[in-house]
Amino acid sequence: MTVSPEQQKSLYRHLLLTRLLEERMVSLYRQGKMTGGLYRCLGQEATAVGTAFALEEGDVLVPLIRDLGAVLVRGARPVDVLRQVTARADGPSRGRDAFLHFCLPDKGLYSGIAMLGTAVSVVAGMVFADRFLGKRTVGMTYLGEGGTSTGAFHEGINLAAVQKLPLVVVLEYNRFSYSTPSEMQCAAATLADKAAGYGVASAIVDGNDALAVVAAARRAVAHAREGNGPFLLECKTYRRKGHAEHDGQHYVDAEELAEWSRRDPIARFEREMEAAGVMDAAARAAVHTELDAELDAAVAEAESSPTPVPDPEFRGVRADEEDVVRRRRETFAGGLA
Amino acid sequence: MSGHPGGETSYVDAIRIALGEEMERDGRVILMGEDIGVYGGAFKATAGLLERFGPQRVVDTPVVEEAIVGAAIGAALRGLRPVVEMQFFDFAARAFDMITNFAAKHRYRTGLGVPIVIRGPSGGGVHAGPFHSQSPEGYYARTPGLAVVAPSTAADARGLLKAAIRDEDPVLFLEHKLLYRRAKGVLPEGDGVVPIGKAAVRREGRHLTIVTYGAMVPLALDGAAALAKEGAEAEVVDLRTLLPLDEEAVLDSVRKTARCLVLHEDARTLGIGAEVAATLAEKAFEWLDAPVVRVTAPDTPVPFAPALEAAYLPGLSTLIAAARKIAAY
Numbered sequence: 184m185t186v187s188p189e190q191q192k193s194l195y196r197h198l199l200l201t202r203l204l205e206e207r208m209v210s211l212y213r214q215g216k217m218t219g220g221l222y223r224c225l226g227q228e229a230t231a232v233g234t235a236f237a238l239e240e241g242d243v244l245v246p247l248i249r250d251l252g253a254v255l256v257r258g259a260r261p262v263d264v265l266r267q268v269t270a271r272a273d274g275p276s277r278g279r280d281a282f283l284h285f286c287l288p289d290k291g292l293y294s295g296i297a298m299l300g301t302a303v304s305v306v307a308g309m310v311f312a313d314r315f316l317g318k319r320t321v322g323m324t325y326l327g328e329g330g331t332s333t334g335a336f337h338e339g340i341n342l343a344a345v346q347k348l349p350l351v352v353v354l355e356y357n358r359f360s361y362s363t364p365s366e367m368q369c370a371a372a373t374l375a376d377k378a379a380g381y382g383v384a385s386a387i388v389d390g391n392d393a394l395a396v397v398a399a400a401r402r403a404v405a406h407a408r409e410g411n412g413p414f415l416l417e418c419k420t421y422r423r424k425g426h427a428e429h430d431g432q433h434y435v436d437a438e439e440l441a442e443w444s445r446r447d448p449i450a451r452f453e454r455e456m457e458a459a460g461v462m463d464a465a466a467r468a469a470v471h472t473e474l475d476a477e478l479d480a481a482v483a484e485a486e487s488s489p490t491p492v493p494d495p496e497f498r499g500v501r502a503d504e505e506d507v508v509r510r511r512r513e514t515f516a517g518g519l520a
Numbered sequence: 521m522s523g524h525p526g527g528e529t530s531y532v533d534a535i536r537i538a539l540g541e542e543m544e545r546d547g548r549v550i551l552m553g554e555d556i557g558v559y560g561g562a563f564k565a566t567a568g569l570l571e572r573f574g575p576q577r578v579v580d581t582p583v584v585e586e587a588i589v590g591a592a593i594g595a596a597l598r599g600l601r602p603v604v605e606m607q608f609f610d611f612a613a614r615a616f617d618m619i620t621n622f623a624a625k626h627r628y629r630t631g632l633g634v635p636i637v638i639r640g641p642s643g644g645g646v647h648a649g650p651f652h653s654q655s656p657e658g659y660y661a662r663t664p665g666l667a668v669v670a671p672s673t674a675a676d677a678r679g680l681l682k683a684a685i686r687d688e689d690p691v692l693f694l695e696h697k698l699l700y701r702r703a704k705g706v707l708p709e710g711d712g713v714v715p716i717g718k719a720a721v722r723r724e725g726r727h728l729t730i731v732t733y734g735a736m737v738p739l740a741l742d743g744a745a746a747l748a749k750e751g752a753e754a755e756v757v758d759l760r761t762l763l764p765l766d767e768e769a770v771l772d773s774v775r776k777t778a779r780c781l782v783l784h785e786d787a788r789t790l791g792i793g794a795e796v797a798a799t800l801a802e803k804a805f806e807w808l809d810a811p812v813v814r815v816t817a818p819d820t821p822v823p824f825a826p827a828l829e830a831a832y833l834p835g836l837s838t839l840i841a842a843a844r845k846i847a848a849y
Binding site for chain 1: 550576579581582584585586587588589590591592593594595596597598599600602617618621622625627628629630631632633664665667687688689716717764767802803
């Protein structure tokens, strides 16, 4: 279960890519080139990257808003994400939805919706189907404290537990749901405490310790894959930026924020790799340079991608829609609207 | 195929037959719902299916309406064809978010369809009170991405349920609990699939069009018989599908009769009648000789006491009075 040097280099590459891609999005946002809000994951990269790293090819994943790292680990490209946030016609949702709301089904990557908790039962259904079809797929999805307050979370875990489904739910304890601190979100001592109520397994891990996250996630995934039912993996981390870029975090204690900045997950992993002789400063700099070039190209590609052209027939709602399209055309051809 | 005299099959038996036929035809069709397996369903719509197809395909769930629909969505995305039962369609309100936000919007924003069916008993007339008697089509028939079907006959229940299961996108299948055992008919030989989106003319006439669906179809036919004695020939158009609405069928009839009445058990405001009336105003204004009138339940919850419910549901005298007014306009 140890993370080999090759795997560590891959892990580092994904962590750094997440950080650097997000910095490119911040730049685009400040230049007014992004559409919609920017929901940053600064400081939480090890949670998203480390957990997704534990999955195998063929597994399925639905991310939440701060899981850019998970989406990249599963095979989305930076240009896919950049086209999404700049609302391009050739982004994976073709301009019809935002940010991480897109599917790459060949990579087992599916989309949540804005309503929190809903992905739990949807991913439960995915792995139910895969098990029915004879596969050993594990499904992974994510929630913060806020998401675990929802009825959808409750119903989804309950259904997955009763059906003993191979579902890993990563609970990202990052201290804030928008402006609401965790003690106002939940009265239980830990999110993992909730597992006992459903009869499922759980664990708590330092979400800013990349190697610990990978190890814990691998145990959770193995537990699920071997038919033992759902696993709630609580990752203790911290949201270092506001809910979105417009949120100045005035409700956050400055000293607490500074403390967590000193616990940066990427800086920590760099020190660990250096100490273990896996990657030195020169090796890390080389990865940084390579990723910068990759992101330069991706940003350029996204910025030159076409803007969506509105379809006057408003297609794509249902597969069988010709009658509806024809009627709509006839209604508005008469000049009534 | 049927256990009724005269070779007729009841509406609820026709539903069970359709489920069994589709589950035989396609091994990806599974059922999910509360008390559908061991108990066979609160109205016995799924009786015997657990024994026939096993617990992997007939899944008894906890009381998790929202999660049942969510799980159906996920299973559909991975290749299964889930048919979810809502024990009473009133309870689908608990899954409103999943239905309207997750399922309905999925193809539009991702390109991937969600081939699920959500079926269950709707409607009143059985003294079941405000939470077991609703006609909820108004909430869903205005949601882009859904189809909403409401059969009135046993043959249509079977045929439209098959079409719904074969559809690549979400279909809400509103059965009427009063019709479960009261509506009986001969099921056609062969596949018997009925296309979604096509109305059926149940009775021809040249003086008035009655547009209706569900348990109001028999009432409309009774009304037409009574009106015929007064020399007024009513044409009864059974919509069968509420979304998408078969505009052509309604327009064809109104171009012939020039007068239209919409009859539905749902409350008045923003019901299907409002949509039909607006469509006729836009597309058949030149053809109409009278205003389009809606005969509906009032804008109140469904009451429990038999005396109150009888006054709540549209009745024959109200229907005939409205028809006479339009005929005389």
